[in-house]
Amino acid sequence: MDSTFPWLSFSIWVPIFFGAYLLVIGRDSHPGVVRAVALVASLVSGLGTVPVVLGFDSARAGLQFTEKVAWISNPTAHYYLGVDGISLWFVPLTAFITVIAVLAGWKAIEQRLAQYYAAFLILSGLMIGVFCAADGLLFFVFFEATLIPMYLIIGVWGGPNRVYAAIKFFLYTFLGSLLMLVAIVYLYQAAGGSFDIATWQHLPLGHTPQMLLFVAFLAAFAVKVPMWPVHTWLPDAHVEAPTAGSVVLAAIMLKLGAYGFVRFSLPIAPDASHELAAPIMAISLIAVVYVGFVALVQTDMKKLVAYSSIAHMGFVTLGFFLFSPIGVEGALAQMISHGFVSGAMFLCIGVMYDRVHSRNIVDYGGVVNTMPRFAALMMLFAMANCGLPATSGFVGEFLVILGAVQFDFWIGAIAATTLVLGAAYSLWMYKRVIFGDVANPAVAKLQDIDGREFVALGLLAVAVLAMGVYPAPLIDSMHSSVADLLAQVAHSKLVAGNP
Amino acid sequence: MEPLLSFTAVFPEAILLTGACFILIADLFLAQHSRNGAYVLSLLCLLAVGVAAWGPLSEGTVEYGFGGMYLSDPMTAVLKIGAVLATAVTFVYAQAYARQRNMWRGEFFSLGLFALLGIMTMISANNLLVIYLGLELQALSLYGMVALRRDEPRASEAAMKYFVLGALASGFLLYGMSMLYGGTGTLDINALAHRITGGQAVNLALVLGTIFVVAGIAFKLGAAPFHMWVPDVYQGAPTPVALLLASAPKLAAFAITFRLLVEGVPQLAVDWQRMLAFVAVASLAVGNVTAVAQTNLKRMLGYSTVGQMGFLLLALLAGVVGGNTSITAGAYGAAMFYVLTYALATAGSFGIILLLAREGFEAEEIADLAGLAKRSPWYAFVMTLLMLSLAGVPPTVGFAAKFVVLQALVSDGGSATTWTLAVVAVLFSLIGAFYYLRVVKVMWFDDAVQASPIVAGHDLRIALTANGALVLLLGVLPQGLLALCNGAVLRALGG
Numbered sequence: 001m002d003s004t005f006p007w008l009s010f011s012i013w014v015p016i017f018f019g020a021y022l023l024v025i026g027r028d029s030h031p032g033v034v035r036a037v038a039l040v041a042s043l044v045s046g047l048g049t050v051p052v053v054l055g056f057d058s059a060r061a062g063l064q065f066t067e068k069v070a071w072i073s074n075p076t077a078h079y080y081l082g083v084d085g086i087s088l089w090f091v092p093l094t095a096f097i098t099v100i101a102v103l104a105g106w107k108a109i110e111q112r113l114a115q116y117y118a119a120f121l122i123l124s125g126l127m128i129g130v131f132c133a134a135d136g137l138l139f140f141v142f143f144e145a146t147l148i149p150m151y152l153i154i155g156v157w158g159g160p161n162r163v164y165a166a167i168k169f170f171l172y173t174f175l176g177s178l179l180m181l182v183a184i185v186y187l188y189q190a191a192g193g194s195f196d197i198a199t200w201q202h203l204p205l206g207h208t209p210q211m212l213l214f215v216a217f218l219a220a221f222a223v224k225v226p227m228w229p230v231h232t233w234l235p236d237a238h239v240e241a242p243t244a245g246s247v248v249l250a251a252i253m254l255k256l257g258a259y260g261f262v263r264f265s266l267p268i269a270p271d272a273s274h275e276l277a278a279p280i281m282a283i284s285l286i287a288v289v290y291v292g293f294v295a296l297v298q299t300d301m302k303k304l305v306a307y308s309s310i311a312h313m314g315f316v317t318l319g320f321f322l323f324s325p326i327g328v329e330g331a332l333a334q335m336i337s338h339g340f341v342s343g344a345m346f347l348c349i350g351v352m353y354d355r356v357h358s359r360n361i362v363d364y365g366g367v368v369n370t371m372p373r374f375a376a377l378m379m380l381f382a383m384a385n386c387g388l389p390a391t392s393g394f395v396g397e398f399l400v401i402l403g404a405v406q407f408d409f410w411i412g413a414i415a416a417t418t419l420v421l422g423a424a425y426s427l428w429m430y431k432r433v434i435f436g437d438v439a440n441p442a443v444a445k446l447q448d449i450d451g452r453e454f455v456a457l458g459l460l461a462v463a464v465l466a467m468g469v470y471p472a473p474l475i476d477s478m479h480s481s482v483a484d485l486l487a488q489v490a491h492s493k494l495v496a497g498n499p
Numbered sequence: 500m501e502p503l504l505s506f507t508a509v510f511p512e513a514i515l516l517t518g519a520c521f522i523l524i525a526d527l528f529l530a531q532h533s534r535n536g537a538y539v540l541s542l543l544c545l546l547a548v549g550v551a552a553w554g555p556l557s558e559g560t561v562e563y564g565f566g567g568m569y570l571s572d573p574m575t576a577v578l579k580i581g582a583v584l585a586t587a588v589t590f591v592y593a594q595a596y597a598r599q600r601n602m603w604r605g606e607f608f609s610l611g612l613f614a615l616l617g618i619m620t621m622i623s624a625n626n627l628l629v630i631y632l633g634l635e636l637q638a639l640s641l642y643g644m645v646a647l648r649r650d651e652p653r654a655s656e657a658a659m660k661y662f663v664l665g666a667l668a669s670g671f672l673l674y675g676m677s678m679l680y681g682g683t684g685t686l687d688i689n690a691l692a693h694r695i696t697g698g699q700a701v702n703l704a705l706v707l708g709t710i711f712v713v714a715g716i717a718f719k720l721g722a723a724p725f726h727m728w729v730p731d732v733y734q735g736a737p738t739p740v741a742l743l744l745a746s747a748p749k750l751a752a753f754a755i756t757f758r759l760l761v762e763g764v765p766q767l768a769v770d771w772q773r774m775l776a777f778v779a780v781a782s783l784a785v786g787n788v789t790a791v792a793q794t795n796l797k798r799m800l801g802y803s804t805v806g807q808m809g810f811l812l813l814a815l816l817a818g819v820v821g822g823n824t825s826i827t828a829g830a831y832g833a834a835m836f837y838v839l840t841y842a843l844a845t846a847g848s849f850g851i852i853l854l855l856a857r858e859g860f861e862a863e864e865i866a867d868l869a870g871l872a873k874r875s876p877w878y879a880f881v882m883t884l885l886m887l888s889l890a891g892v893p894p895t896v897g898f899a900a901k902f903v904v905l906q907a908l909v910s911d912g913g914s915a916t917t918w919t920l921a922v923v924a925v926l927f928s929l930i931g932a933f934y935y936l937r938v939v940k941v942m943w944f945d946d947a948v949q950a951s952p953i954v955a956g957h958d959l960r961i962a963l964t965a966n967g968a969l970v971l972l973l974g975v976l977p978q979g980l981l982a983l984c985n986g987a988v989l990r991a992l993g994g
Contacts, residue, residue: 023876023880024877070978071976071978072977072978072981073978073981073982074829074832074981074982074985075829075903075906112872112873112876115872115876137902140893141893141894141898142893144892144893144898145892145893145894147892148883148887148892151936151939152943155940155943155944156872156943156944162944163940163944166940166944167933167936167937167940170932170936171929171932171933171936174892174929174932175929178925178926178928178929179922179925181902181905181925182905182918182921182922182925185902185905185906185909185921186909186913186918188906189909189910189913
């Protein structure tokens, strides 16, 4: 059921347009107007994604809601959008998280408000663009362009060490992307002058090209995910970014890299993927176990959640390289769930930081005495972070572990340690921060969350519970596309008579 | 052959020459306080030249003049319009700066216009001597402009350096041309290629001649290892002159490279492509790595130019001899797109330096941009776009340009060499990203050293805003300009 109205373009360009409007017209002397415009823009963009979800036909594997317009004629590139079961849920997720991000910065940001909201709105449109792009060049342009607003968000509104974090963030990701650019140029040539991703996926490729392409894409996506050992930019970026920046970074930007794996690496270089699956699984497991331990010893809450993000993303890459429906669907579910949960965790830390101006665990204790409503909500998110059943965190982790056990018992067993580690670092932090006696006068003076914060956290709580209790619609809509993907991955391109 | 004196091919140049002479004389009768008259006249003259140059573009005609010595076709038209715009932008951006520094004189305008005349002659020349003539006219005018602030030691030093090295480069080029002439017995570009095919050529002399021609061109482009003058001159020259120097002459250098190498000696492509590959990699390395260490923005832009020229040369060595005209046209079209967009972004960057400069303050250190985002978010945004464009980050036009060059480099499937070149080019782009990004960092993240608001005339504000907007617009929708470049080159190659 293809709608005639270009809903995807609507969701991409509405926030960008309003962002540009705020950039040009917005005045910091009227903060109320700026906030209202940002909120309206994010809500309108979010509403634009509703028809996409409702009108999506789960039975079909290919792209839906396609829009195709000639963009550049030589080299031939198209403005070509569409969603399938793999990318579908990331579109509303991005729009939803943007609403949360707008709410999160409502009071915390006092200077250069118009630019701040402009950056978030433009970033939102660009990220939706990444998930919708069906043309390789268009994908790259969106993928790269997201760096600019995030660089400014970290660098302008971030913490004391923000400059270092921002530059590290930009250069790390830019290096990976440049190699991907060469890969994209190669594929364009190999496909006889086409940037169509679907064409690339069916392109017969020899062994060496596949390996090189896989490595080039790995460079781009592994940094973005981030996978161990190229993850070191993430804790820095998270710690220094403002709350909403951390929320968007963890909830959406990390997903861009993981999404790239399913869209490019696996189907375009299936033989290389199989060949290199073992090392990828190994570093995924290192991310799960080693980084899990690293998270355990953190004294800074944001750093702790940042490391926990890396561990959770290790689950995602592990799931992809199991090459089974359960593994891939579990990984995709884990990505969506992590979007809600990590976003919520960073928001919770932001709520406390706004009041106490410290991210150190030792500066807290006994918060439950002064902020009971907040403590209850954060409890839910901490539980979801360690994968408690009936929360969204459980769905993905369970499926991936199931897939891993099917693949090899020991891989499943190692992966399952995350349940212990996740519980350990999440709940231990929760205990030290929330429970106990009131630690110091700052905590004693805390005010419980206000209506705005309650709405933001409440929305996330509903999402976490809804997905945890009834994940069926989510998973069902993925089946066809994932089956199609796995059929492609299972089909060696080398048999077609390539050297 | 057309009548010997066909003036239609030189119509824009004729207008420019008349206009420049008129302004030169009229200026004598203007008092210093009514110097704006010369400014307005110059802009009107440039407008007329631009309109006249538009002719061959809209009609798509190819016309030879003066017995085949002079050529007017869509490609020359596009490059000329680019050069005219760059000159006009120089005058507009320079206004306040030049007034405060006693440079707002008739010489500034007439020398600028004569330099443009030289540039347009180089673009249209179809004969070795005419190329040289245009080159010297351009170079002599620019030497004068660099030395315009003669009481400034650094400017004088830059002018001297520019003059000595420029003369040396011209000598190289002329020596190479003489060898080409000796080998073939003709000065005409078309006949040159024809005679080499005809087997009349003395091969060793031609190869040697080509080496000198390549060296001369590399000098003019500012490519390593012939780049030594670039940073010194960019830093030392008055900023508006540096702006002019960095933009329009590069278009002319591209044109003569195309004429001399691609149209003149295509049979020697294997030789000169190898030379260009070396020069390209050396430029990428030297330009990008050295730029990292710079604290002076103008000097940094000088080294950045060296790196950018390396990228341009990659596209120039990509085309030719494969036999497939459309692929070749794609490669040179990419090069042309690259040089035009490079000029656009560089002109804007110097424009920002001019915007920030005040009486007695040059604003040419990177640190002088500190906190620009607080003083003027809009111009900080424009400068951010320009820097990102030079770094090649989407969605700015710099990315589109780098992308089409990479694409062209491997367009016939590519060899191990071209793929290696592509990877080398993107890796040096990463280093490039670092120093361009540092400028963005300084503008947005650092605190302002000066809090004074920015004073600028309306024409400067509008031109800078348009410049920034164009960098973004052409990045999102590159199709128009790209098709124009490809079509023009295809036409020039006789397709």
